[in-house]
Amino acid sequence: MQALALAVTLVVMVLGAFVLTALRVWWFAPLASNWASMDNLIVVSLVLCGAAFIVINLFIAYTLYAHHSERGRKAFFFVDNPRLEWNLIWFTGLGIVALLAPGLYFYAQVINPPKGPxxxxxxxxxxxxxxxxxxxxxxxxxxxxxxxxxxxxxxxxxxxxxxxxxxxxxxxxxxxxxxxxxxxxxxxxxxxxxxxxxxxxxxxxxxxxxxxxxxxxxxxxxxxxxxxxxxxxxxxxxxxxxxxxxxxxxxxxxxxxxxxxxxxxxxxxxxxx
Incomplete structure (x- = not known):
């Protein structure tokens, strides 16, 4: 019963975070400089991190629901899963590159001012x-x-x-x-x-x-x-x-x-x- 309650809590948390973001309850202050590209960079980070947040929490909620303890059910144990681990490494690596590459590009612009400022x-x-x-x-x-x-x-x-x-x-x-x-x-x-x-x-x-x-x-x-x-x-x-x-x-x-x-x-x- 506790596992099911936790699964429901996770789903509600994900929905609440999505609604607050979609309604822009907390959002950027009005832009007053040339750095609109920073908004784009933050949105990219928000989308990537938000997608990971949703997928991970919904997966945990599904796991709690589908595999909660029942009388007579025995847990299955396996030592490792190389295919799953390699997939996680690739997805994590691609996510890090997607976050860092735009940031490095924009940072290069931040530290190099135009001529004659x-x-x-x-x-x-x-x-x-x-x-x-x-x-x-x-x-x-x-x-x-x-x-x-x-x-x-x-x-x-x-x-x-x-x-x-x-x-x-x-x-x-x-x-x-x-x-x-x-x-x-x-x-x-x-x-x-x-x-x-x-x-x-x-x-x-x-x-x-x-x-x-x-x-x-x-x-x-x-x-x-x-x-x-x-x-x-x-x-x-x-x-x-x-x-x-x-x-x-x-x-x-x-x-x-x-x-x-x-x-x-x-x-x-x-x-x-």
């Missing part, structure tokens, strides 16, 4: 998102963790000519121009963080001592939430930020109104050229 530095620390924009020269000046102070969390060398016109935005929000490829170069001042905006379909870990990067092209104006997708401490729940995508002209006006490194930091006497 707009570069913005992302700086993380518990529990704050900060950003640095290139100034009129279009180049981010040198920065080093050894230059870090409370007044200079980016570690910018204030004497370097390329740094003087950089525009810091401590605590954000991250302003971006619509329709222009953006390359985010990301650093951490303390622990592991992860930059994630669901509408952009992009997520990248930010590792202390390294510079990681990702790129995308905003395709919709509006405000979007930045989420830290790595457990970064007791205040992890509060590490959220905002991305504001605006028209290019509005972005340029906003950038011109921001104070530069030259206005916020004094030279340190340690120029890097």
């Amino acid at each position: 707009y570069v913005v530095e992302v700086l993380t620390q518990q529990w704050l998102w900060s950003y640095r924009y290139p100034g009129k020269d279009g180049v981010l000046g040198p920065a080093d963790v050894r230059n870090y102070t409370a007044a200079n969390p980016f570690g910018v060398n204030a004497e370097a000519p390329a740094s003087r016109d950089d525009v810091p935005a401590l605590g954000g929000p991250l302003y971006l121009p619509l329709g222009r490829p953006v390359l985010l170069r990301m650093r951490s001042n303390d622990v592991l963080h992860s930059f994630y905006v669901p509408e952009f379909r992009m997520k990248m870990d930010i590792v202390p001592g390294m510079v990681t990067q990702m790129w995308f092209t905003p395709t919709k104006t509006g405000a979007f939430q930045v989420i830290c997708a790595e457990l970064c401490g007791v205040g992890h729940y509060n590490m959220v930020g905002q991305v504001v995508v605006v028209e290019p002209d509005e972005f340029e006006r906003w950038l011109e109104q921001r104070p530069t490194v030259a206005h916020t930091l004094q030279p340190t006497g340690n120029a890097q050229r």
